[in-house]
Amino acid sequence: MKTVTVVIFDGVQSLDVSGPLDVFSEANRFLLPGDRYRLQTVSVDGAAVTCSNGLGLNAGLTWRDADGEDDLLLVAGGPTLVERRFDPAIHAWLRQACARAGKFGSICNGAFMLGRAGLLDHRTVTTHWNDAAALAALCPLARVEADRIYVQDEGLYTSAGVTAGIDLALYLLRQDHGAELALNVAKRLVVVMQRSGGQSQFSPYLDHLAPPDSPIAEVQRHVLANLRQPLSVAELAAVARMSLRSFSRSFSREAGMAPAEFVQRARIDAARAQLEHGTAPIKAIAYACGFGDAGRMRNAFVRVLGVSPQRYREAFGQDLGT
Structure with a gap:
């Protein structure tokens, strides 16, 4: 019997x-007694948390009396965890x-607790898309892949935001007992076995805007107002009244991406908005x-x-009725 432990806090x-935990609990319905999972929670804030x-x-336990017999230890996330500091004794524990556990990791921004304990250095990880930049700043020696639903780096497993913990648990279950059991559990929980795409489909993709009074910001406003146009880099440099070489360097420095990539992202975000809130044909959206x-x-x-755009509309489009 394997022990799955989730670390929780107020x-x-x-x-x-x-x-x-529900993934492993549902799996127990299909497993023989000796193969089932023992599930427990360990709190770092006292037994009762909100x-x-x-x-x-x-x-079931607090960190001071945890038995240390975990086969899989996962740290859950929470809205306050990005800024929260724990006692050094908790990090030591x-x-x-994690060293004793066969596998360990985090759900959502539970990665911050692992990071502050020094467990993410020189590792490839993910977290909630909204917290990825902050995690990268906290753990400069880690490689944060912001668009992944989950990441395995040897015995370290990290997941993206919230419901991505289910995806990670199904992946871990598949490693333990095969794809058929994981599929049966996914069916019982009415979730997909393998999501299409990464976190970008859920996040505001265009979030690299220059300071409002910058010539680069003027170019970005021009792009957003003229998406139907070709918007070549030469045209954008002319808007900024800069040489092509100087413009490309300045844009990349201020926006964190090349001009052509910004144009692509702007077009994708505009298309996403139309797919979510309108009923226009996809070919009309593509042209617009x-x-x-x-x-x-x-x-x-x-x-x-x-x-694909069609799959995106099916997943996120509003039912506008007739």
């Missing part, structure tokens, strides 16, 4: 706890517990957003978001 996100949504949880035709837009969506 203000934890309840889905970070219940989602992964989740970020107000739900009360009573942990976490390092020891500057892709030229539906095929080019589809290629851009698949390359950047991992899903």
